[in-house]
Amino acid sequence: MAEHRYDPQEIEPRWQQVWADERTWEVANPLPGVSPERAEPKSYVLEMLPYPSGEPHIGHLKVYSVGDAVAHFHRRSGRRVLHPMGYDAFGLPAENHAIKTGQHPRDSTEAAIAEFQRQFRTWGISIDWSREFATCDPSYYRWTQWIFNELYRHGLAYRKEAVVKWCPNDQTVLANEQVIDGHCERCGFEVEARQLEQWMFRITDYADRLLDDLDAIDWPEHVKTMQRNWIGRSEGAEVTFRCEELGIDYPVFTTRPDTLFGATFFVMAPEHPDVERLAAGTGNEEAVREYVNHALTESSEQRGATDKTKTGVFLGRHVVNPVNGEPIPMYVADYVLMEYGTGAIMAVPAHDERDHAFATTFGLSIRRVIEGVNPDGDADGLPYTGDGPLVNSAPEFDGMPNREALQAIVAWLDREGKGHASVSYRLRDWLLSRQRYWGCPIPVVHCGACGIVPVPDDELPVLLPDISDYAPKGRSPLAAAEDWVSTTCPGCGGPARRETDTMDTFVDSSWYFLRYCDARNEQAAWDPAVLREWMPVDQYIGGVEHAILHLMYARFFCKALCDLGHLDAQEPFARLFTQGMITKDGAKMSKSRGNVVSPREIVERYGADTARAYILFIGPPDQDADWSDEGLEGVHRFLSRLWRLSAEAAERRAGVLPAPAEGVDLDLLRKAHWAIEKVTNDLAGRFAFNTAIAAVMELTNEISRLREQTSPEAQRFALETANSLLFPFAPHAAADGYHLLTGRRVWEEAWPQADPALLERDTYELVCQVNGRVRDRVQVPADADRAALEAAALAAPNVVAHVDGHDVVKVVVVPGRLVNVVVR
């Protein structure tokens, strides 16, 4: 017999060529007039688009292997699948590379895209290439600019001077979300605070909807929790404290208006604009100025340390507590943050740990207003943050449970005009402007006469000009492109200057999934009717690192675009799956560690199927997993074996399988149907690729083990089934094996159906326990009743032996599983 050797280097390009030539994975948009009911159900399967830099890494191979398995399974389950690809192509790495080498970011980005495309093809990912784009294509960012204009026209994009986070290394401002522990998310440099005028998106308008709609989407709970925490909604009250000396009202936000009578001092953030004015003329001016200067120069890390002892300075002024008319001293202290609430707080040391620490340090009075004891507190059991009845407040509130009192006090404040119920959020507006070159230009001009004027939609795109000096100088490098900056005002025709900031790249990636639906539309960003067909994304797949940034911004965009009438999908991603990282030797792969596994090398050596199937077999895809070359070889052996068995069987003459199969043939058919059932369940409800592949391995082992005893017909059926089930994970080998056996194309075949009759057996092995320990097993008919099962178990020899000499107290019968005899 001819030697059959599994040769992925021959098999894989051959099938890739077929898919490319026939454009197998392209899917048309529903034609106008075709009713959606007539069409097959749609499925939009999407993996987060890659940032093209260098070449793809192992994480890319994982995310696209997962997504492709889902896409294939959906297609063969009778759905029209949209599975597109694009590139998040604007961004800092390409620009930093340009600064170093002088190579235009467009050139390095195009080179990286070419390499990504080439490798994606060698991986055999089933992508609809007709919809491909890069976010740096003018035909794409034209519409990014259009969306900006739409948001600007509706007041959702605005310019504002504010204290912002500035990265001194990248020389640009950052969004709050891009600052991790006071450091730049990109480069790790410590960020500084700067007062600058910047462009913002009004995401805070959507805080409640972003929060509430989390309940309606099928996302991992931890991602939803992270978003909830990030939005940080707190309910409470705004209460006004008046500084009589200066005649100024200071509102504060509190979640605990029930403790208002316990407010014994008042604290302002060092950044509060009134601090200097308040201290003026009190004799505390010098101390206050010194304290504020120190606080402002301190890093957010130093300042944020929770265990740090409280510091602050008396402002020399007082405010009046609106509930009891008491004057209380005002302090400036760095534990109060300007960016949350109103930048000032009422301090209730008896019922707040931070205020208690401050009061203790400064010897301020502490007044208990709620009964209760903190076992870890001071001699009085304070600070106590739990519930209890009010004391030392006002006669009408004393004795009232604090939660009830909270409502009553807010109602009283409201009546008196001294406060009202209020909600506060941690979420800030999205700062989108960047003082960098390689990004989407913000399409506005600044006109001396008209102010800020958006570039009219029909003049878009505002093209990013070519420049020679990319180095950041604290303002956008675009500012140096004088020919470009200098323009005329679309409003009055007078001289005007272009906005030189570019957009955060997260703007580009907040709507790319909409553009895929109608990627070649030159008249509009999309046709709303087409979006109604495809949106929302049915299954989105990507890394957890985007749990807040990208996933929140994209949700905001969809809601805003819905409000503007361009979209119906309030939520972009109906289901989300976050895949875990692949490590090597227990550590994140990195060039500096020298533990990088290159997908290109693995694919060249073992083939894409081995690499893909191994990554899915290694463990549950949402967990981190450690790469092992030995494990990879194991999967390679399995693919070789299945392919070889298929090739050998294909050479053997086989007739039609006789209708009721018997004996060993029946055993093999049962195993095949068991595998169909197992793989289908593992793919349908969950992402259990590892156990699905294990089931195909079991089937393959069974085919191999029974090779000498089964008919060629039964073997063919089992092998066809194995290849068919393997296809979503190792498409080339499975397509080839299936084609050898049948002459047909496996991707054109419906997903196999398990025959219920072959899943059932007429007998099964009944486990016989005595006192919960397995003592014997007996074969029983599948339809045996409880009495028969009990009798069978009690008659089992090893049960008899263990029951002998004891009293049978009870017999538990679980049909289909076991009998447990309880003896004493």
Added chain:
RNA sequence: GCGGGCGUGGUGGAACUGGCAGACACGCCGGCCUUAGGAGCCGGUGCCGCAAGGCUUGGGGGUUCGAGUCCCUCCGCCCGCACCA
């Protein structure tokens, strides 16, 4: 500190609603075939024990005929947030 997740053989991991713990794979051991093998095939492999049998899912306790799974408690690891009033 708050929120979330996790802890199973030598290793990665299985075990869907409480019902045979360790599927599948790696590694290891033995054998066959081969001029040769980093190819292929067959068998073995949780721990203790010659065996009968006993023990075993981070530790301790509980519920149950029965617990990896449920409850309490302690320990360890990972992730997110962190002076958010």
